Amino acid sequence: MTPTPDTPREWLTHLYRTAVERAQPARQLAAHLPPPPRGRTVVVGAGKAAGAMAHALEAAWPAQAPLSGCVVTRYGHTPPRPPGVPPRIDVLEAAHPVPDAAGVHAAQRLLASVQGLGPDDLVIALISGGGSALLGLPVPGLDLPGLQAITRALLASGASIHEMNVVRKHLSRIQGGRLALAAAPAPVWTLAISDVPGDDPAVIASGPTVADASTDADALAVLDRYGIALPPAVRADLAAGRHETPKPDHPRWAMCTVRLIATPHAALQAAAAEVERLGLRAYVLGDALEGESREVARVHAALARYALQGHGPLRPPCVILSGGETTVTVRAPAQAPGQRPRGGRAAEFALGLALALDGAPGVWALAADTDGIDGTEDNAGAFVTPDTLARARALGLSARDHLDRHDSYGFFAALGDLLVTGPTHTNVNDFRALWLR
Numbered sequence: 001m002t003p004t005p006d007t008p009r010e011w012l013t014h015l016y017r018t019a020v021e022r023a024q025p026a027r028q029l030a031a032h033l034p035p036p037p038r039g040r041t042v043v044v045g046a047g048k049a050a051g052a053m054a055h056a057l058e059a060a061w062p063a064q065a066p067l068s069g070c071v072v073t074r075y076g077h078t079p080p081r082p083p084g085v086p087p088r089i090d091v092l093e094a095a096h097p098v099p100d101a102a103g104v105h106a107a108q109r110l111l112a113s114v115q116g117l118g119p120d121d122l123v124i125a126l127i128s129g130g131g132s133a134l135l136g137l138p139v140p141g142l143d144l145p146g147l148q149a150i151t152r153a154l155l156a157s158g159a160s161i162h163e164m165n166v167v168r169k170h171l172s173r174i175q176g177g178r179l180a181l182a183a184a185p186a187p188v189w190t191l192a193i194s195d196v197p198g199d200d201p202a203v204i205a206s207g208p209t210v211a212d213a214s215t216d217a218d219a220l221a222v223l224d225r226y227g228i229a230l231p232p233a234v235r236a237d238l239a240a241g242r243h244e245t246p247k248p249d250h251p252r253w254a255m256c257t258v259r260l261i262a263t264p265h266a267a268l269q270a271a272a273a274e275v276e277r278l279g280l281r282a283y284v285l286g287d288a289l290e291g292e293s294r295e296v297a298r299v300h301a302a303l304a305r306y307a308l309q310g311h312g313p314l315r316p317p318c319v320i321l322s323g324g325e326t327t328v329t330v331r332a333p334a335q336a337p338g339q340r341p342r343g344g345r346a347a348e349f350a351l352g353l354a355l356a357l358d359g360a361p362g363v364w365a366l367a368a369d370t371d372g373i374d375g376t377e378d379n380a381g382a383f384v385t386p387d388t389l390a391r392a393r394a395l396g397l398s399a400r401d402h403l404d405r406h407d408s409y410g411f412f413a414a415l416g417d418l419l420v421t422g423p424t425h426t427n428v429n430d431f432r433a434l435w436l437r
Contacts, residue, residue, distance in 0.1 A: 099136025344375025
């Protein structure tokens with residue numbers, strides 16, 4: 001039964017699931033497939049949706065047409081195999097958001113699988129968010145521990161996904177278009193699920209099969225901007241331009257095609273249509289919002305409070321929707337010795353929103369990651385209610401203290417306000433919904 005506006009938490013969850021369902025590979029992938037080639041079809045891929053994309057491809061590809069290959073997804077993100085669909089693509093798993101040895105092995109397998117192909121063969125690349133970390137194959141002079149240290153520093157720096165992926169492309173032997181080069185002369189057909197503001201295929205999973213306009217100098221500038229150390233030899237290589245990626249004018253791209261099969265915009269529009277079907281107004285602020293989670297939350301709270309006062313273009317009762325990819329900059333002092341940040345950008349947004357709303361009546365909200373995992377914990381996100389702060393005070397919890405320590409997970413867990421879905425097997429980034437009654 002469809003939840004009604006009398007059940008705010010269930011209704012907000014329903015809108016989240018509506019957005020996620022719109023981005024499921026099983027619903028979207030088949031319509032974007034090319035015809036089988038005269039030769040072989042080899043599948044490669046990486047990302048949090050890669051397992052589901054591989055299963056959707058196996059189900060849609062003609063049974064008599066050759067199909068083989070492998071993809072890599074995050075640990076625990078391989079969905080159950082659809083009944084009656086025989087396995088033809090290997091699904092590997094590796095670590096996210098910090099790469100591990102399994103990711104190195106997966107990247108090596110993907111590169112090996114496209115060797116020796118000819119012009120009558122076809123490579124289908126299944127790319128989704130998370131692939132940058134899952135394909136951890138560092139350039140010469142940089143070992144896995146070094147790549148892990150750089151990744152951790154970037155994640156804590158507050159760098160945008162565009163900035164992080166510029167670095168990743170220039171420290172990788174497979175990203176930034178290099179996988180497509182390795183597959184020459186076979187054509188490459190990339191099917192991508194976007195998790196990045198602007199839907200730039202060169203940013204999704206650091207663009208292993210598309211042209212890259214960024215430079216070694218750009219990567220070095222990002223690292224210097226955030227004070228992230230590099231091994232001297234790697235710094236010298238970047239300064240000398242020795243890790244340049246294939247640029248848009250490279251002739252290889254004439255044989256490469258990209259199709260976006262799911263985007264944040266389409267997911268938000270599906271949720272908006274559901275809001276309107278249930279008789280309320282829907283306002284989509286945008287699918288590409290970036291910035292510090294707590295600061296983006298303050299803007300959302302200001303809009304909500306202004307609307308509830310009868311001002312501005314938003315007319316309650318309504319639902320405000322937004323997407324994009326916010327960031328969390330871990331600043332000292334964040335934790336006591338031995339503690340670590342708990343909670344990702346969605347829960348940090350929710351905690352910042354609760355503080356900025358300060359108990360304003362008539363606002364219920366959900367912030368969640370569409371892949372089902374917010375950061376490194378087990379929740380997709382968290383709910384905010386008009387009495388969030390009051391209930392917290394009754395438990396002796398300080399919302400400000402938890403925000404300062406980046407412990408949004410602990411705060412909302414104590415209130416019973418976490419959204420836990422498990423992996424959704426897709427990824428179109430942040431989902432935020434504020435219901436104004």
